[in-house]
Amino acid sequence: MGTDRRxxxxxxxxxxxxxxxxxxxxxxxxxxxxxxxxxxxxxTTKCIGCKACVAACKVVNKMPPDTSGxxxxxxxxxxxxxxxxxxxIQLYKEGDEQSFVKKQCMHxxxxxxxxxxxxxxxxxxxxxxxxxxxxxxxGCRYCETVCPFNVPKFEWAKAAPKIVKCELCKDRLAEGxxxxxxxxxxxxxxxxxxxxxxxxxxxxxxKNDTAKxxxxxxxxxxxxxxxxxxxxxDIEFEKLGFRFKQEESxxxxxxxxxxxxYKGFVGPVAxxxxxxxxxxxxxxxxxxxxx
Amino acid sequence: MxxxxxxxxxxxxxxxYLLLLxxxxxxxxxxxxxxxxxxxxxxxxxxGYPLGLWIALDVVTGTALACGGYAVALVVYIFNKGHYHPxxxxxxxxxxxxxxxxxxxxxxxLGRPWNMWKIPTYFWNWNLNSSLxxxxxxxxxxxxxxxxxxxPAFLEKFAADGPARLQRLSKKILPFLNKSLIWIxxxxxxxxxxxxxxxxxxxxxxxxxLHPLWLTGWLPLLFLLSCLAMGYAIVxxxxxxxxxxFKRNPDMPMLVNLQKIAAWTGVVFVAVRLAxxxxxxxxxxxxxxxxxxxxxxxxxxxxxxxxxxxxxxxxPTLGSLFRGAMVAALAGAFYRFDTYLVxxxxxxxxxxxPSVSEMFISFGLIxxxxxxxxxxxxxxxxxxxxAQPVAPVGNVSxxxxxxxx
Numbered sequence: 001m002g003t004d005r006r007x008x009x010x011x012x013x014x015x016x017x018x019x020x021x022x023x024x025x026x027x028x029x030x031x032x033x034x035x036x037x038x039x040x041x042x043x044t045t046k047c048i049g050c051k052a053c054v055a056a057c058k059v060v061n062k063m064p065p066d067t068s069g070x071x072x073x074x075x076x077x078x079x080x081x082x083x084x085x086x087x088x089i090q091l092y093k094e095g096d097e098q099s100f101v102k103k104q105c106m107h108x109x110x111x112x113x114x115x116x117x118x119x120x121x122x123x124x125x126x127x128x129x130x131x132x133x134x135x136x137x138x139g140c141r142y143c144e145t146v147c148p149f150n151v152p153k154f155e156w157a158k159a160a161p162k163i164v165k166c167e168l169c170k171d172r173l174a175e176g177x178x179x180x181x182x183x184x185x186x187x188x189x190x191x192x193x194x195x196x197x198x199x200x201x202x203x204x205x206x207k208n209d210t211a212k213x214x215x216x217x218x219x220x221x222x223x224x225x226x227x228x229x230x231x232x233x234d235i236e237f238e239k240l241g242f243r244f245k246q247e248e249s250x251x252x253x254x255x256x257x258x259x260x261x262y263k264g265f266v267g268p269v270a271x272x273x274x275x276x277x278x279x280x281x282x283x284x285x286x287x288x289x290x291x
Numbered sequence: 292m293x294x295x296x297x298x299x300x301x302x303x304x305x306x307x308y309l310l311l312l313x314x315x316x317x318x319x320x321x322x323x324x325x326x327x328x329x330x331x332x333x334x335x336x337x338x339g340y341p342l343g344l345w346i347a348l349d350v351v352t353g354t355a356l357a358c359g360g361y362a363v364a365l366v367v368y369i370f371n372k373g374h375y376h377p378x379x380x381x382x383x384x385x386x387x388x389x390x391x392x393x394x395x396x397x398x399x400x401l402g403r404p405w406n407m408w409k410i411p412t413y414f415w416n417w418n419l420n421s422s423l424x425x426x427x428x429x430x431x432x433x434x435x436x437x438x439x440x441x442x443p444a445f446l447e448k449f450a451a452d453g454p455a456r457l458q459r460l461s462k463k464i465l466p467f468l469n470k471s472l473i474w475i476x477x478x479x480x481x482x483x484x485x486x487x488x489x490x491x492x493x494x495x496x497x498x499x500x501l502h503p504l505w506l507t508g509w510l511p512l513l514f515l516l517s518c519l520a521m522g523y524a525i526v527x528x529x530x531x532x533x534x535x536x537f538k539r540n541p542d543m544p545m546l547v548n549l550q551k552i553a554a555w556t557g558v559v560f561v562a563v564r565l566a567x568x569x570x571x572x573x574x575x576x577x578x579x580x581x582x583x584x585x586x587x588x589x590x591x592x593x594x595x596x597x598x599x600x601x602x603x604x605x606x607p608t609l610g611s612l613f614r615g616a617m618v619a620a621l622a623g624a625f626y627r628f629d630t631y632l633v634x635x636x637x638x639x640x641x642x643x644x645p646s647v648s649e650m651f652i653s654f655g656l657i658x659x660x661x662x663x664x665x666x667x668x669x670x671x672x673x674x675x676x677x678a679q680p681v682a683p684v685g686n687v688s689x690x691x692x693x694x695x696x
Contacts, residue, residue, distance in 0.1 A: 118427060135406075137403055140401055145635075150338065157331045159326065160403065250496060254495035258511075272478065275368075282371040
């Protein structure tokens, strides 16, 4: 057993080195906002919960109504993002505190779903929009697993299901129009523009907020590596369903580690060569007992 | 490479075999139904828990339990312990079946399985950041590699008593295969090293949805260690099982050594894990004995237990080895299952418990695997050691939980 154990620890040491050395050596760069990035800014203090944006989103995306809620078959009444709903207005109410909050894809600067997707069905493309191409989707739902905002949804009721998510009305953007939700908002609670303009506007509102009724930050400026949809609110973001405050993007850890191990595919090729070489050397020298 | 492996022979359709076929039949009917009605009606999966029993059990845990072939190959070919060679074939058979069944579960789980062929062929679309892509490609390749590794067992049988044409063909292929097998076997060690560690990388991307006791940059190493421990444990488990069921004569010192490796790997696993958590500061979560903290310690105790069992047993018996191997395999199963389901928290309002049809599809697939194993060892030269009277086996006459293989 002596040699077995020594060999065993050698193996462990090799495995540790293989994982550790490149990891430490190559930290991954933080992803920057794309130069052509567009953005949305949503301000909970301006939203009156009319859901015009929800209706407009359904129309332009040709989404069926969700009548499973209070509508009981009569009204489109989604209570969250789901397989029929790419944009939703939710109500937060606790004692005297009350606020509406709009949910849709955040169009992350460094999106976990894009890092997850095997064939690039989800991609960050023109204007920084995270878009979906069903022809490259196998329906593995790994994007749903990794999204920190639980945005991608799956058509559970269908035998040929797709992923459903907001694509920031990319076809309308291509025609020079703005997304349906921002276009119809009667209170301009959600507005559209370049990412830089949206961020400036958010900070302008915070600066002019002498009464200090805003939570003093722009959610999405730094959170989870940054998002192209930005939020202002007078109620803590956690209460509105934004669970995470971390500034590191979700893919950062995983890609730092895997890029280290798989850099240039040198590691796997070297390991294959090593395994082959050891076996080749071992040939005919085994301690096989004749029994 | 010579072998003394022989077919077990004997009647196939025993009563317990018919039970397996019954379970397999139920599974197949349910799979057809799942494709007709969609995943929503057939499963308890949701947008919060999009991955469930099929992935966590059949793929993530199942392939680790199918790492016996990988684990034994390392001992025989890399550490050059040729006398372990009789263990290779049964281990590779279990691996081939385990991985094939895992592939089948993925096909059942995918929403658009008819697009599966695009994964290996649309290479210009490959997202090289995706750990899932790596896992998918490696597992597809590994299934082929395992069946090629195993093919001499079938060819030997055909060369001996197959129909004339098949006999000639087999005799022609065998020498060529035996000569080139070394490069296939090397691939058979590279691929699991890659995809078993990538199964860990995969859940790194769950980021803050994964509990900090499980989320670490060392997930790939921990997954690799766990599959090795489970691989060695399952070989011990399986050898004891077939030696009692098929009256083979097990080589005790060999089994004791393999169980030692499994036990040591468990200890190293816990050491790496605790050291990492201590450095990152996340060990404080283990101090809170909430649900997550308790699961964490349960895993660690299970990982250490085989070593304790070994140290407190003066003379190992088949029974003690069987129990030790079962605990080691269970430790790994818990760790992997927890990483994919229990420690994964999509937020308030989401719940998951597998539906009855999900469970019976899993049972059905495992039954198919076991049925195929039994048929193959009865017909083909897989198991070594001539049938001899077996030494007393402690209290294990018919190992019960063998469904886990």
